[in-house]
Amino acid sequence: MTKKISEFSAADAALGYVYQVRIALVWSLRRLKQGQDFLVTLETLDDVTFETKGQPDELLQTKHHKSKAANLTDASTDLWKTLRVWFEGYAKGSVPKGAALHLLTTVTASAGTAAANLRVQNRNVSAAVQALEATAQSSGSQENLPAYTAFLSADAATRRLLLNSVVIIDAAENVLDLNQVLRSEVYWATESKYHDAFLDRLEGWWLRRVVKHLGHLHEGDEILSDELEAQMSDLREQFKADSLPIDDDLLDFKLDETIYEAHTGSIFVRQIELTKAGKRRIAAAIRDYYRAVEQRSRWLRDDLLLIGDLDKYENRLVEEWDLYFEATKDELGSAAIDAAKESAARSVLAWAERTTIPIRPMVVEPFITRGSLHMLSDELRIGWHTEFYARLKHLLLGKAGS
Numbered sequence: 150m151t152k153k154i155s156e157f158s159a160a161d162a163a164l165g166y167v168y169q170v171r172i173a174l175v176w177s178l179r180r181l182k183q184g185q186d187f188l189v190t191l192e193t194l195d196d197v198t199f200e201t202k203g204q205p206d207e208l209l210q211t212k213h214h215k216s217k218a219a220n221l222t223d224a225s226t227d228l229w230k231t232l233r234v235w236f237e238g239y240a241k242g243s244v245p246k247g248a249a250l251h252l253l254t255t256v257t258a259s260a261g262t263a264a265a266n267l268r269v270q271n272r273n274v275s276a277a278v279q280a281l282e283a284t285a286q287s288s289g290s291q292e293n294l295p296a297y298t299a300f301l302s303a304d305a306a307t308r309r310l311l312l313n314s315v316v317i318i319d320a321a322e323n324v325l326d327l328n329q330v331l332r333s334e335v336y337w338a339t340e341s342k343y344h345d346a347f348l349d350r351l352e353g354w355w356l357r358r359v360v361k362h363l364g365h366l367h368e369g370d371e372i373l374s375d376e377l378e379a380q381m382s383d384l385r386e387q388f389k390a391d392s393l394p395i396d397d398d399l400l401d402f403k404l405d406e407t408i409y410e411a412h413t414g415s416i417f418v419r420q421i422e423l424t425k426a427g428k429r430r431i432a433a434a435i436r437d438y439y440r441a442v443e444q445r446s447r448w449l450r451d452d453l454l455l456i457g458d459l460d461k462y463e464n465r466l467v468e469e470w471d472l473y474f475e476a477t478k479d480e481l482g483s484a485a486i487d488a489a490k491e492s493a494a495r496s497v498l499a500w501a502e503r504t505t506i507p508i509r510p511m512v513v514e515p516f517i518t519r520g521s522l523h524m525l526s527d528e529l530r531i532g533w534h535t536e537f538y539a540r541l542k543h544l545l546l547g548k549a550g551s
Contacts, residue, residue, distance in 0.1 A: 169197065178377070278312055395517075402440055415438075416544050430498070478493075494534040
């Protein structure tokens, strides 16, 4: 079924921006593998700019088109807009002499054109200069006129000098095909079966970092190679056999009113209410429950964890809880009054709030344990009050019948 699209849709432009962000990551990963120290910026001197030792040394223009049917002719607007950026930047001194200038485009340069002659292979800068000069002097394109003016304003030596630094990379992968390109760039980081999950987290971090960078552009915020290297190192550790990734959005999760209200009638909340604990402890429990459910679901979805692994983990949690719970019951005695039972229940709850039982040796994030314990309490497999099952079993029966 064909979807109707508004004539005002900015889908193509949006894809272009996403492409720019993803290409910046691809090229940054390639530099990282070469052991380079660099910083990268977007939307400064160019779409993507790389600097080493405080000097811009590589500028990248990206041009994304959904169809490769278009081609890069001598009068191509994509080509001339790019040349305008570089020639005007060179005249102002913002594009330094010797910086590598790349135009990466998803379309194909026609044989014999200036763009074709500026590829890495079969390069002929002299022929490209002649073709561009002829076009700038004869074309009647008003859209390209500012670019023609900037080009012709430079003397012949400058044109040749600048075009010596220009490399056209045409017929490049489109934004969707970059999935495979990114996989190839991180193939060494983790097992191949985890590549998709690894990239999801790497790209999530990269997008958040780019948003922060763009939001603080005028304050000089730059993305350092050290940041990317640290993130890669952290993710590699999380995808080892004795670890699991903990997602940043869950670490940073803040409980809102909607999620709070959605869980107020849950069995695990009723368990806490039996202890007469305060509302802030209930809110913390809901937060941890939500985070643990979501993180565990992601692990299962990404095949990082098996159902059997969770069963073993939950059995360990129940065993540890049982030791503390039974000891608390013994101390309490059979003749305890309600206030004493509630106090003892708060003690068991406090144990659940501060204990950490790793699901794998290196997974020590507390919300996993706390949230998993609340998940078990929601099933009445464990509880805090000595009489939790007798008082709440009707809720479990109602839950099963709903």
